[in-house]
Amino acid sequence: MPVYDYLANWKQQIDQSPNAIYLTLADALAFSIRKGDLQEGDKLPPQRTIAEYLGTNLTTVTRAFTEARRRGLIDATVGRGTFVRLGAGESHWRHTGPAVVDLTMNLPPIPQDPSLQRIIQNDIAAILKQQDLSSLMSYRVTGGTLEERQLGAKWIAPVLGARRTDDILVAPGAQSALAAIVSSLTQPGDVIVTDRIAYPGVRTVAAQFGLILAGVDSDIEGMMPDQLDHVCAQYHPRLLYCIPTINNPTTATMSLQRRKDILAVAQRHHLHIVEDDPYSLLLDEPLPALAVLDHNRVSYIATLAKTLSPGLRTAYVALPNSDMTRRVTAAIRAIALTNAGLLSAMTARWMQTGQAEALLQAIKKELRLRQSVARKVLGPDHCANPCGPHVWLKLPEWWGSADFVAYARRRGLALVPSTVFTISGEPPQRARIALGSAPDAASLEESLNGVMSVLNHKRSPGFTDIV
The missing domain is CATH 3.40.640.10 (Type I PLP-dependent aspartate aminotransferase-like (Major domain))
Structure with a gap:
């Protein structure tokens, strides 16, 4: 995609947004990466060129790039320029690969009792016997x-x-x-x-x-x-x-x-x-x-x-x-x-x-169990509802959200960074953990112990790569 195509989109977003220009510019850069207009490893134009095109000053663009670096979107090297960081796209943290358990998707747990697979098999068979197939498939x-x-x-x-x-x-x-x-x-x-x-x-x-x-x-x-x-x-x-x-x-x-x-x-x-x-x-x-x-x-x-x-x-x-x-x-x-x-x-x-109500009660029971596992492993300092499907994990001061999630991914754990949820302003030092997608409570506990290991790891100042 030609450079000025995405710069034109940035300019339009700046013109329409009620937020500070530097934050809007950082958001626009993130959106271009998510859309695929900018790919991991792509080199960005010089900051002065961007400032001239957008009709703003160099200080504002520099501030926006500082914000984008803090979010884990770009890297800058003296003499080489500014590049889209590896793993900057949302697809990177969402891809599970060898992750122990995908903790990104907010799903209700599949209950073991009653067996959902058996229920679906029996009910589809009954529906096909009782109802006209052409109507069902129309x-x-x-x-x-x-x-x-x-x-x-x-x-x-x-x-x-x-x-x-x-x-x-x-x-x-x-x-x-x-x-x-x-x-x-x-x-x-x-x-x-x-x-x-x-x-x-x-x-x-x-x-x-x-x-x-x-x-x-x-x-x-x-x-x-x-x-x-x-x-x-x-x-x-x-x-x-x-x-x-x-x-x-x-x-x-x-x-x-x-x-x-x-x-x-x-x-x-x-x-x-x-x-x-x-x-x-x-x-x-x-x-x-x-x-x-x-x-x-x-x-x-x-x-x-x-x-x-x-x-x-x-x-x-x-x-x-x-x-x-x-x-x-x-x-x-x-x-x-x-x-x-x-x-x-x-x-x-x-x-x-009444099968829906029975499934709902089984899911409620399982989520309460999983929340109790999360409290036991993660401690009480994180935002959670004892009946809910996720935890809003508080990160220590040495972890930014994007780097924490990237490092967890290297350890085989898939989480969601706070940058994904941030509409404006500074993303909080948080990450979301979905509890429902683990196959059972034991697997969830194993994965959360891995999260705690990452949480307590004090990364070196040199940790910059997201792979």
């Missing part, structure tokens, strides 16, 4: 059949309460639902406000639709209302995106009062809220969703990917009114058309027979 109704929407409404009722079936849609996964809602409510150049440390899926959607993300600082209860108010007054966002329960990755859960305070700010600034709720059903007594507290302002998404299995490709969406339901249905049709017939039939069967 296109479905976008948004789900009446029966599927009724079952979905019942599934999310412990969190959402009773909702009209007409306001419930069935979507092929939470990501497509998020994209459909966002595309229905925004235009290119609009601002979405979210946590400063946020789920990467919202970054993907924002990039796809030409939207700008503004980050809000959080505390142990999640997004802080006064900070949200400040960001809204400054940038006039169109939407608020949040995960109020067991935030990914910080694990923060908003109290009832915090939820009310966030809604009050949203009301003052006329914000529509997209509430992503993958984890509430993992709790025995979940707090009411934002969509319960303010029915008319919140579009709600609950996926089965974190409570049963991502293989079902099913999310339930609750929308505030018939107009939104119509618009989001049209957007889902444009983005993903429909759910898969055979998977929809199996999901419905699980809901009808």
Whole structure:
């Protein structure tokens, strides 16, 4: 790709971003690496050339390069220039290779009892006997059949309460639902406000639709209302995106009062809220969703990917009114058309027979066991919810997130660095550990002992390579 093609993209991002230029430039460089516009080992233009092209000063570019080096994206050598660092792409840490266990993907553990494989085999056989094959293998109704929407409404009722079936849609996964809602409510150049440390899926959607993300600082209860108010007054966002329960990755859960305070700010600034709720059903007594507290302002998404299995490709969406339901249905049709017939039939069967609830209870039990293993091995100083699927690992002062994850990868452990989740500002000295993908608790404990070994290793100042 010619040099000035990606520089033009950088300039566009700088023009549109509300953040400091040097941070936006570092983010733009990271995005070019993730997209593949810049490859590992590529040489970057001289800083002065970049400054002239972008219409900024050399000091700003130098500061951006310092930030990019701190994130593990580039290396500079006097006399040779600046190069994209080996392993700078996200694909590097995501590739498992010889890793003992892949701890990057936030999956529910596959329960041993009941046997999921046996359940699937038996249920598919029963479905094929009872239903017409041509119907199962054909296109479905976008948004789900009446029966599927009724079952979905019942599934999310412990969190959402009773909702009209007409306001419930069935979507092929939470990501497509998020994209459909966002595309229905925004235009290119609009601002979405979210946590400063946020789920990467919202970054993907924002990039796809030409939207700008503004980050809000959080505390142990999640997004802080006064900070949200400040960001809204400054940038006039169109939407608020949040995960109020067991935030990914910080694990923060908003109290009832915090939820009310966030809604009050949203009301003052006329914000529509997209509430992503993958984890509430993992709790025995979940707090009411934002969509319960303010029915008319919140579009709600609950996926089965974190409570049963991502293989079902099913999310339930609750929308505030018939107009939104119509618009989001049209957007889902444009983005993903429909759910898969055979998977929809199996999901419905699980809901009808009580198998879904039995699997949920088995997964909840297993996650509690795995969290207890994590506390035993890692200690209490890391952010975690005892019912949740991940740990937000605190790193010692000598480890930056990117270097820690790269070094762990060399030791056969695949983790996720905080840079992946950082919307703006300084990435925290953290890494996310997903507990569900290990085959069993014993394997998880072995892997976490390996993480502790890396955590306690004081790397030499000369450690710079990521391989």
